[in-house]
Amino acid sequence: MKVVILDTPTDVARYGADLFQQQLQRNPASVFGLATGSTPVQLYRELIERNRQGLLSFREVRTFNLDEYMDLPATHPQSYRHFMNSEFFDHIDIDPANTRVPPGDAADPIAACTDYERAIADAGGIDIQLLGIGRNGHIGFNEPTSCLTSRTRVKTLTRETIEDNARFFSAGEHQPHLSVTMGIGTIMEARLVLLLATGESKAAAVKAMVEGPVSAWCPASALQMHPAAVVLVDEAAASQLSNPGFFKHIEAENQALLARLGHCP
Numbered sequence: 643m644k645v646v647i648l649d650t651p652t653d654v655a656r657y658g659a660d661l662f663q664q665q666l667q668r669n670p671a672s673v674f675g676l677a678t679g680s681t682p683v684q685l686y687r688e689l690i691e692r693n694r695q696g697l698l699s700f701r702e703v704r705t706f707n708l709d710e711y712m713d714l715p716a717t718h719p720q721s722y723r724h725f726m727n728s729e730f731f732d733h734i735d736i737d738p739a740n741t742r743v744p745p746g747d748a749a750d751p752i753a754a755c756t757d758y759e760r761a762i763a764d765a766g767g768i769d770i771q772l773l774g775i776g777r778n779g780h781i782g783f784n785e786p787t788s789c790l791t792s793r794t795r796v797k798t799l800t801r802e803t804i805e806d807n808a809r810f811f812s813a814g815e816h817q818p819h820l821s822v823t824m825g826i827g828t829i830m831e832a833r834l835v836l837l838l839a840t841g842e843s844k845a846a847a848v849k850a851m852v853e854g855p856v857s858a859w860c861p862a863s864a865l866q867m868h869p870a871a872v873v874l875v876d877e878a879a880a881s882q883l884s885n886p887g888f889f890k891h892i893e894a895e896n897q898a899l900l901a902r903l904g905h906c907p
């Protein structure tokens with residue numbers, strides 16, 4: 643996996659936006675897998691600004707989101723559909739009909755998971771799958787002990803996740819205990835996986851993902867087996883890596899080679 647250590651979360655967002663922009667230059671009708679959470683927000687804002695400046699367009703793009711809560715209406719402020727609309731889709735030139743989230747509100751979510759997988763395949767697969775990472779190494783809602791070849795399915799949220807989320811729901815309000823998430827096998831089929839991690843709270847998960855054994859105990863470690871996994875971290879999220887200088891040296895050499903060959907950085 644390619645680990646790029648950058649100074650700040652803003653540098654992480656800009657580097658990630660460059661990868662999306664380069665992909666759109668190769669194929670304006672690209673298919674993107676998108677993520678929620680706080681980490682990707684700065685990247686979305688960078689892409690919104692570049693779209694506003696006319697540097698890129700999402701007019702022909704199709705998107706599939708990584709995960710969604712079950713039993714939350716799409717209009718609920720805590721639903722990932724609401725998050726994506728308010729943080730990204732409402733601010734770019736994408737056709738809302740081309741944006742999909744996992745079927746958390748389906749009458750039969752189990753059957754709808756198969757449809758979701760088929761829709762991704764029918765779109766030709768995912769060009770860039772954007773990920774965040776949980777403090778325990780989860781990706782999407784694939785929590786520790788998730789099968790490393792799993793597909794889109796219904797998953798139970800951990801007690802920690804439910805407790806972490808409680809602050810977003812009022813007393814007595816239904817709080818989801820289940821989710822629908824792309825599986826790790828689904829994620830691994832993307833042509834490029836782009837994982838962002840920033841802040842000290844992710845340092846242990848980043849270390850386990852990059853240096854630890856490939857293990858269901860750290861679902862993100864599966865990315866060690868992906869041929870095109872790019873991990874963008876700031877100094878804080880990289881702070882527990884054994885040899886950060888090694889990754890910085892590789893990135894400098896890589897950038898110099900691309901510049902010499904006249905390729906996209």
Ligand SMILES: N[C@@H]1[C@@H](O)[C@H](O)[C@@H](COP(=O)(O)O)O[C@@H]1O
Pocket residue numbers: 677678679680681682708709773774775776777781782783
């Ligand atoms: N289901 C989401 C994940 O997709 C996300 O990556 C993770 C980290 O979120 P944050 O980036 O806010 O730390 O939170 C949730 O569990």
